[in-house]
Amino acid sequence: MHQSIVKQALHSVHQIHQLIHGVFTHSQGDSAAPIEQVMELLAEDFQMVTTAGTMADREQVEQLFRGALGARQGLQIEVSDLRCVWQEGQCAAIRYKETHRLDQVSTARLSLALIRIQGDSAQWLYLHETNCP
Numbered sequence: 001m002h003q004s005i006v007k008q009a010l011h012s013v014h015q016i017h018q019l020i021h022g023v024f025t026h027s028q029g030d031s032a033a034p035i036e037q038v039m040e041l042l043a044e045d046f047q048m049v050t051t052a053g054t055m056a057d058r059e060q061v062e063q064l065f066r067g068a069l070g071a072r073q074g075l076q077i078e079v080s081d082l083r084c085v086w087q088e089g090q091c092a093a094i095r096y097k098e099t100h101r102l103d104q105v106s107t108a109r110l111s112l113a114l115i116r117i118q119g120d121s122a123q124w125l126y127l128h129e130t131n132c133p
Contacts, residue, residue: 001087009092009115010082012122016041017079017098023065024072035065041124043116048127051109076101091116091125097132108132 019041022034039062046058056064078099086093092115099108114126 001084001092005090005117006084006087006092008117008120008122009084009087009094009113012041012115012117012124013079013082013094013096013113015122016124017077020065021075021077024068024070024075024077026070027073035062035069038065041122043123043125046124046126049129051129051131072102074102085112090118098129 016038019034019038023038026034039058042058042061044058046061048056048061050056078101079096080099081095081097083095084092085095094113094115095110096113097108097110099106109129109131111127111129113124116123116125
């Protein structure tokens, strides 16, 4: 495995979740700045499978974030158990556990992200999320 590609992809997982946290906990009026930062990391043809088992494209993900801007004050997001399960060329598949805590309620999901590295930037191509029991 090309360690530089893997390292950048792993960093991108932490980076995007910090930005997503900023979307959910945003308190600066109606500014969409945190959403725009997240969207910059998603490829134009980005797709994901949600924890409900439905498909969502980039536009649907953006609408989800716009509807959730600042809606989860006090949310904590923890990313753990990161592992590269595949890497070829400029792409890596990263599996990780994502835990959300809000009002003493904790939910977790296992996710697999396909991330392409171009120079110093990462682009998320695909994400598949599965709820943890």
